[in-house]
Amino acid sequence: MSARTRRAWALASTAALALTLGACATPPPEPQPEAVPAVPPPALTVAQSTGVLEDVGAVLAAGDASFDPAGLPARLTGPALEVRKLEYARATSTGGTRLPTALPTGAQAIVVPETTEWPRTQLVVTEQPETLEAPRILILRQETPRDPYRLWGWARLGPGVQMPATADPAIGSATVPPDSTDLLVPPSAVLTQYADVLANGDASAHAALHPQDFFRQTIEAARGTMQAAVAPVGTVAETYVPKAEPPVALATADGGAIVVGAIDTTTTLAIAEPGIDLDPTTAALAGKPRVTSSLVSTWADVLVFYVPPAGSQTTQVQLLAGEHARTSVAGQ
């Protein structure tokens, strides 16, 4: 008993001594990370964005050099990849007379989303290309963490368009949910309405919200030309269908949002006998110089809208940029 007691005492005293001595030793530091911010940080830093753009530019440059779309998927996806393939094909078929769309990668402005989620979309307003065309808005998208940022699409800024003020890229812009009611029009409804407007023109119920714009004019003009061209032998029918994936909305400084979306436009030519001859470009794309029954062209319309916040003095959605590019042509 006494022995046990002694042992116990010995242990206790040893422990006490150890603790006492240990107290004098400097404990190793513990990590002291910053608190998790209430607002997610910008997905990419400016440097990262720049890096991404450079990479995209490098890929495009590589593709443009040989009109080989093989390397594009690394940095292109979605409509951009399709359009670029078609453009390469067209360029190849035409021997380089119709070069692919110039896509400068120098950024005038970057709209960086605040998000920890994927996919992430960020917009880059590029510099004016060498062709003196309108600056482009590049839409970069990262589907998953391990995916790189890829160029999903681009759009030309409309003439006389004033980009809404957006948050500094170092801060990042909030992502507006598609069904947000804080905007004049919910982001998810913008493309639908605009497609209806495109289809129906001023007769559309949403025409009030979507005034006439350069993209609509272009579409209507192109449609009219086509219809006039095929009028003797056939009819032209165009359908505008917003892409299934919801548009991305990034908040602007005034509480509105920049809504980015795409509409698939399908132009169908119903042609009766004896058919029509296709222009070289189209013929090259369609793979046949003459179509006798139909000619279906698909277009990828990348649209960038500015949707003012609800209750603001501005009552119309403004189209900032749009690109109507053919993705495929099929004729029979």
Next chain:
Amino acid sequence: MLQRLIAAVLGVLGLVVGGLGIASATAWRADDVLVADARIASDDRIVVTDAGVLDLAGDPVTVRVTAAGDAPVVLAVGRDTDVTAWVGADPHVRVTGLSGWHELRTTAVEGEPAPSPTATPDPATVDPAAADPAAGGAAAETAAPTATVPDPRGSDLWVVEETGEGSATLTWQAQPGRWSLIAASLGDTPPVVQLSWPRTVTTPWLWPCVAVGALLLLAGIALAVRLWLRARRGADDWRPVATGPVPVVAGAGAGAGAVAAPVGAEAGETVVLTRRQLRDAGLTGETRSRRRERAGRAVTGEHATVAGDAPGRVARGTSPVPGTGEQTPADAPVPRWAAAAAAVPSSTTSPTRGSRRDAERAPWDERSASPAQPGAVEGSPTDGGVLVGRASGGAPGRASAPAPTARPSAPGDAAHRPAAPGAAGPHPAAPGATSGPAAAGPAPTGGPAAAGAPGETRRGPAWAAQLGRRAPGAPSAYQVGPSAPGQLPAGPDAPAARADGRTAGVPGHAASSTGPARTSSSTAPDGPAPGWTPSAPVRPAAGGPGTGTLPGAAGTRLPGPPGRLSHPDASPAPAGSRASWLPSGPAQPPGSAPQEAPRARAGAAGPLPAPTRGGPLTSPARSGPAGPEPRAGVGAAAHRVTQTPVGPADRTRPAQPHPGGHHAAPSDAPAARADAWRRAWGFPEPPEDEQEQGRTHGEGER
């Protein structure tokens, strides 16, 4: 004891705490560069750090990743969310901090969806701590082929990225935000991640520990010092001491253990006490002693006899011969005086020398010298000496004998004297002497003094006069007595003188008388003396003895001269004895009385003589009583005596001086002086009883 323990414990604690504090800043001080490794035992190829780990211990962190076999390795930093998202469900190792100063704390994270069955980590691989290297390696091998290691390279999520073959190093500057590191080995071996931080090493415990330790130590020391001081002072601690009626000043200090010593000390120290202290202490003993003193003084004053003792002692001290004298006295009814007388003669032996010298000096001296011779004579003629001694002794006895005893003694003496031829003379003389004194008695001072030698008195220093005045009637009587004896003996001597024929036998007296006469004449004052002297001569002439008696009175004075005369005569033993008396004085003086010599020579040769002669008697008286110092005192007295005798005796027939001065002195003066020396030496005065007893004892002894 407990306090000591506490002090010790405090001191030790202080040292320990201080030492720990110092050690924390030295031995245990952290390195300037903190390097921590994360060694992964599992087959995980990806290491991810939590947010904050990179800037865990310093700003620029240097991350180094290595992998065996030159496997491609990747280091990248990105937002923690991005990294986490990038890693996703893949198994990886998460670094959460430091488990030690050189070891990273890691946690293995199991991948959710197993890409392949083999990839499913078994428990061993999952738990890094328990991981068995072999098992881990096996698992890795099995997993490697099937599971593709995700390649983080080139991701847009990374802010910084470094790659390498086998090793890569990345430096990360801290940035706002939450950043994570991802390290991956793309080969078959797990990466080893090492983080290095520059450290600003702090030693937060140093000063607190040192301060506390110092305080503890100081406290301990202070306590110890306090204890030590206390222990040291312990003996000195004040303790109340109850003093009794007897002052015990010194003894009180000693502790209980030293009781014995203090007592002794007390005994010794009490002696040291000053009178004032004694007074203050209210010593009853002291008061008693005082009373005694007073009583003693009174007593001494009363007794003239005191003189008697002195001679006796003196005799002892100076002369060996005295023995004979003493013995005789013993037999004699009045031993003291006899003894005294004997003593005187004894002194003569030594004096002789001195006397001779004196003789050479001056004619008077011759006389004095002559007396010495007689002394010598005494020495030789033992028998005669004895007789003489007796005779002289008798004479002195009578003389010294106080009034009461004197007469009675006389008879005794007479009895003795009969033996001597001259004794017959003496007898009659004795009566005469007695009568003389009696006559003188009435006017003690005046009588004797006048009788002694007016001239002398005049000359005689105040001394003699004083002595004379002081001397009561009784003393004077003694003086007379002695002198008388001297004369009487002279009478007897006279015959011898006659025999000598130098001076007529009668003339011996006459001579003596003449001697005085001369001196007296020289001094002039001796009007009376002459008168006497004549008588003396006459008487001598008339008949030794018969006249002697009458002249005795004169003789008293004359005695001195007779002595001298006798000296010249030298022949008669008795004379010698007397002569010895006087001479004895002188003899001794030369040797022993330096002090008084000056005085005697200078001023009061004449007067002194008287006193000196008396001195012998008186001085003895003084000295006699005083036990202790008597010697000194006596000696002094003796000196005086001797001196005076020599000079004075010769010049003036000091004879007179003897009587008057001596007696006077002996009575009162001696007492006063005796007291004086006692006071000076702080001796208590013996009570009267003792004095008397002493005398008796002394007699008995003798």
